[in-house]
Amino acid sequence: MSTKNSLPTHVAIIMDGNGRWAKLRGKERYEGHIQGVESVRRVVRAAADTGVKYLTLYAFSTENWGRPAEEVEALMTLFCSCVINETPELISQGVKVNIIGSRARFSDEVNARLNEIEERTAGGQVLNLILALDYSSRSEITKAVRDIAGKVACGELKPEDISEQMISQELYTAAIPDPDLVIRTSGECRLSNFLLWQASYAEFYFPQTLWPDFTEDDFREALEVYASRERRYGIV
Numbered sequence: 526m527s528t529k530n531s532l533p534t535h536v537a538i539i540m541d542g543n544g545r546w547a548k549l550r551g552k553e554r555y556e557g558h559i560q561g562v563e564s565v566r567r568v569v570r571a572a573a574d575t576g577v578k579y580l581t582l583y584a585f586s587t588e589n590w591g592r593p594a595e596e597v598e599a600l601m602t603l604f605c606s607c608v609i610n611e612t613p614e615l616i617s618q619g620v621k622v623n624i625i626g627s628r629a630r631f632s633d634e635v636n637a638r639l640n641e642i643e644e645r646t647a648g649g650q651v652l653n654l655i656l657a658l659d660y661s662s663r664s665e666i667t668k669a670v671r672d673i674a675g676k677v678a679c680g681e682l683k684p685e686d687i688s689e690q691m692i693s694q695e696l697y698t699a700a701i702p703d704p705d706l707v708i709r710t711s712g713e714c715r716l717s718n719f720l721l722w723q724a725s726y727a728e729f730y731f732p733q734t735l736w737p738d739f740t741e742d743d744f745r746e747a748l749e750v751y752a753s754r755e756r757r758y759g760i761v
């Protein structure tokens with residue numbers, strides 16, 4: 526049975542192009558990241574207004590630790606200041622924030638801020654905002670396999686009882702429906718280790734726009750493109 530779509534329940538965005546945006550203006554890369562926060566604000570508002578229920582933003586990949594120390598440091602500072610500055614507005618908009626990814630490498634201060642935003646927005650009922658930080662889909666799947674293997678090793682589970690649903694439940698995204706639409710800005714057409722399992726039947730959209738230039742209208746246009754697609758799930 527094929528399905529015509531209306532509104533995606535879950536939109537996931539690979540926010541790419543901050544560095545190029547800055548370079549085009551003769552600025553430092555971190556200035557592109559600062560400007561990218563404006564786009565985050567716009568897109569959160571647009572998602573809440575349009576009735577999208579889950580919005581996942583890829584903000585920092587595990588591979589991004591390999592960037593120059595100054596850039597990583599600037600991003601950590603930005604994550605902390607965003608928690609301080611944005612939390613009141615998120616609460617008033619009814620946004621509930623969840624962080625996915627590994628928390629092991631973040632400093633105590635960053636982890637405290639991330640816990641704070643999750644705790645303070647826990648009552649939000651309009652939009653679930655999922656921030657992927659130190660996220661690697663392959664690490665996530667590897668961790669799930671390890672956890673399941675542990676259950677098999679201690680006799681709690683039989684190999685033949687391992688199901689797709691069980692694997693989904695072992696991922697960071699256990700409580701979150703799979704993304705319907707994945708957007709990557711800046712014209713790059715790759716997943717860069719993002720939601721490999723979860724996006725198996727997502728629709729993809731790759732606008733040329735650099736993330737700091739991405740507007741509410743661009744988000745709405747992505748929803749229109751999605752609505753025009755036919756999802757077939759392998760069936761005619």
Ligand code: IPE
Binds near residue numbers: 541542543584585600
């Ligand atoms: C995305 O923008 C933000 C992060 C990865 C943190 P980039 O920093 O990758 O920007 P480009 O791709 O170099 O332009």
Ligand code: IPE
Binds near residue numbers: 539540583585589713
């Ligand atoms: C992916 O973008 C990660 C985020 C947007 C957070 P990158 O810019 O790091 O990915 P590559 O290096 O182009 O694949």
Ligand code: MG
Binds near residue numbers: 541542543
């Ligand atoms: Mg990039």
